[in-house]
Amino acid sequence: MLLALILIVPIIAALLTLVNRRAAPWLTLATALAVLGLAIAAALQVMANGPLVEVHGGFTLDALGALYLLLVAFVGVTASLYSIGYIEARHREAGRIAPRYRQYYTLFNLFLVSMLAVPLLTSLAVMWIAIELTTIFSAFLVAYEDRAEALEAAWKYVVLTTMGAMIALLGILVLYYGVHRAGQPPSWAGLVAAAPHMPPAVMLTGFVLALVGFGAKAGLVPMHTWLPDAHSQAPASICALLSGVETSAALYMILRLYPALIRNPGIPDANVWFLVAGLTSVGVAAFLILQVTDFKRLFAYSTVEHMGIILTAVGLGTRAAHLGTVYQLFAHSLTKSFCFYAAGLATIALGTQRIRGSSGLLGSSPLVGWALLLGALAIAGAPPFVVFISEFQILRAGFGAGEYLATGLLTVFIVIAFIAIVYQIGSIVFREPAPAQTPAQALPVSSVLALVLAFLPLLIFGFYLPPPLRGLVHQAAALLGGAP
Amino acid sequence: MSGHALELAQAFDGFFAALFVLAGLGVIVARQMRGTLYLFMLHALMLSASAIVLAIALHSAHLGWVALITFSTKVVAVPLVLIWATGSKVYGRREVDHVLSIPLSLLIAVGLAFAAWIMSQPLLQVITAQPFAAINLPTGLIAMFFGAFTVTVRREGVAQLMGLLIMESGAFFASIAIVHDLTIIAEIAAAVDVPIAVLVIGLLLRSIGAVTGSTRVGHMVTLRERR
Numbered sequence: 001m002l003l004a005l006i007l008i009v010p011i012i013a014a015l016l017t018l019v020n021r022r023a024a025p026w027l028t029l030a031t032a033l034a035v036l037g038l039a040i041a042a043a044l045q046v047m048a049n050g051p052l053v054e055v056h057g058g059f060t061l062d063a064l065g066a067l068y069l070l071l072v073a074f075v076g077v078t079a080s081l082y083s084i085g086y087i088e089a090r091h092r093e094a095g096r097i098a099p100r101y102r103q104y105y106t107l108f109n110l111f112l113v114s115m116l117a118v119p120l121l122t123s124l125a126v127m128w129i130a131i132e133l134t135t136i137f138s139a140f141l142v143a144y145e146d147r148a149e150a151l152e153a154a155w156k157y158v159v160l161t162t163m164g165a166m167i168a169l170l171g172i173l174v175l176y177y178g179v180h181r182a183g184q185p186p187s188w189a190g191l192v193a194a195a196p197h198m199p200p201a202v203m204l205t206g207f208v209l210a211l212v213g214f215g216a217k218a219g220l221v222p223m224h225t226w227l228p229d230a231h232s233q234a235p236a237s238i239c240a241l242l243s244g245v246e247t248s249a250a251l252y253m254i255l256r257l258y259p260a261l262i263r264n265p266g267i268p269d270a271n272v273w274f275l276v277a278g279l280t281s282v283g284v285a286a287f288l289i290l291q292v293t294d295f296k297r298l299f300a301y302s303t304v305e306h307m308g309i310i311l312t313a314v315g316l317g318t319r320a321a322h323l324g325t326v327y328q329l330f331a332h333s334l335t336k337s338f339c340f341y342a343a344g345l346a347t348i349a350l351g352t353q354r355i356r357g358s359s360g361l362l363g364s365s366p367l368v369g370w371a372l373l374l375g376a377l378a379i380a381g382a383p384p385f386v387v388f389i390s391e392f393q394i395l396r397a398g399f400g401a402g403e404y405l406a407t408g409l410l411t412v413f414i415v416i417a418f419i420a421i422v423y424q425i426g427s428i429v430f431r432e433p434a435p436a437q438t439p440a441q442a443l444p445v446s447s448v449l450a451l452v453l454a455f456l457p458l459l460i461f462g463f464y465l466p467p468p469l470r471g472l473v474h475q476a477a478a479l480l481g482g483a484p
Numbered sequence: 485m486s487g488h489a490l491e492l493a494q495a496f497d498g499f500f501a502a503l504f505v506l507a508g509l510g511v512i513v514a515r516q517m518r519g520t521l522y523l524f525m526l527h528a529l530m531l532s533a534s535a536i537v538l539a540i541a542l543h544s545a546h547l548g549w550v551a552l553i554t555f556s557t558k559v560v561a562v563p564l565v566l567i568w569a570t571g572s573k574v575y576g577r578r579e580v581d582h583v584l585s586i587p588l589s590l591l592i593a594v595g596l597a598f599a600a601w602i603m604s605q606p607l608l609q610v611i612t613a614q615p616f617a618a619i620n621l622p623t624g625l626i627a628m629f630f631g632a633f634t635v636t637v638r639r640e641g642v643a644q645l646m647g648l649l650i651m652e653s654g655a656f657f658a659s660i661a662i663v664h665d666l667t668i669i670a671e672i673a674a675a676v677d678v679p680i681a682v683l684v685i686g687l688l689l690r691s692i693g694a695v696t697g698s699t700r701v702g703h704m705v706t707l708r709e710r711r
Contacts, residue, residue, distance in 0.1 A: 132677055133680075136681050136684045140684070140687075143691065146691060146695060148696050148706070151688070151691055151704075152692075155641070155689075155692060155704065158684075158688065159648065162681070162685075163651065166628065166652050166654075170625075170628065173658070173659035173663050174607070176659075176663045177611070177659075177662040201607050202611070205606070205607050
């Protein structure tokens, strides 16, 4: 019943937020905390006893799923805490209450449910529906401010990701055929067991359709165009969820196909698909970060880069690289949510999201300036933060496996992105404040608390990973089935 | 099922597949929004009809459910939800500024249909045990291409939404010939998912109309990298 509870609690909260609007922010925070507690309990059971199966096999949770579940639950807590003050501050800034305020916490909870469902559901087809629902429930969160630009961003987001979802649907159904033909149940475990017996054409067609379809949702190049638009318009708390965990949900679906793909004897070049898709995204994103003019868009492109790094790491094909893959997935979610929290506060402090014309944030608002700078360093991969550890692990594993070309290119792109991110954010936080900037506003207390809470793991896990979490990361990496 | 009965079922399925393709083609080029909606309903009706034929021929109760669910959601619920969400005024409109002219759109659509047919061949060579796959798989893929093309060349939001739904119908048209027994949970969830998606996208379209004065989403191009 534990797994079902993880979904039931936020569904009840979504209904209650419709009834009591005043209590909605605190109710959402309490719900997110309860979900985090339940997710930790479930993860501990998975670590101790292996995969959890509940409700007649309708729910299954293994180590990789448990890790993703923990990420959604943790970012859910920080995003709900951040929202409390941030949404009110946005209203003060706009001089009006957004027309969608009444729906915000209801949709927030439903969005959370849809993401929590992805690692919990057993059936591939129902999992696809959960992915589709993440778009549906977040569309109005992207369009929250009801301006023409926000609506444009929401439309692009819905259309592009839904097109992707339709392509992925065909992919899932083709895989469903292959799994059924091999006499296996339509689950991840069933797919892996069926893979060696599936005709290569079926396996490859299903995989390519899923890669393109879920890739659109994950923001892989060239289907990434919705991502910077949506992130430049959505509230920062929603950006944290979109970039931190929603894109990862789609990537999670692609990652889970990897162990099946490599087990099919008729597909000898399975890793190449991941390497090409990953390196293309990292390379394009690195150059786009150089020319970006809006700091929320910058962090969105950084998400494209990170999705590419994760895919490339999977394609390196070794167990050590897969450890880096899982670690990077984990590090990205934690760090990117922090970056968007900092970016949201920087928007309040500066009165703009534009990079050009913004400067001296460290002087005018030291807390936000430091947060933005540390966020930029952390997401770019500077030590001692957690992304540094994961990227270092991936590069070391790649060179160790003799994948010099792919790892060399990855290194070059990561360095370009590092320089671009630090240069762009550096121009905002250093120098003298621009005279035309708006007077500094008081920062919402709950948002600052969320910022601090989000910062702790990305610093601590850069030095020290608690043994239970380390065990979970290793178990999750083993599920990807890399070569020793 | 006897060989003759199977041939008859295949003939019916082929007929519905042809209408399915034609309705999809119609959505690409139709100017009137109301006409676009009716063509979409015809498209979904043909999916239901194909599912019924397959349900009878393959003795599959699951495909019967698929037919029923498709009819009740896409032919009945989706148009009602869409008209309620976007407002009926939209359907009186005529779209005059397609990205491409009708003859060029038709020419590209024919090319896409041919490409879809070629792309489905490697899969068909290994799916030999499914008697309807040779009809439904290429047809579904053609519909997916048509849907994506509709989204690309239509500027009106409702027409783009129809394109998305045609893609989904295409995926199901292809899959009913190879997957006969999705779990009932998946079927019910799919039935709930489509109207919710249409409701949300329809409401989004209504907001766009209220804020920008138009639902011609193809003209919304303000979000770009500014120098």
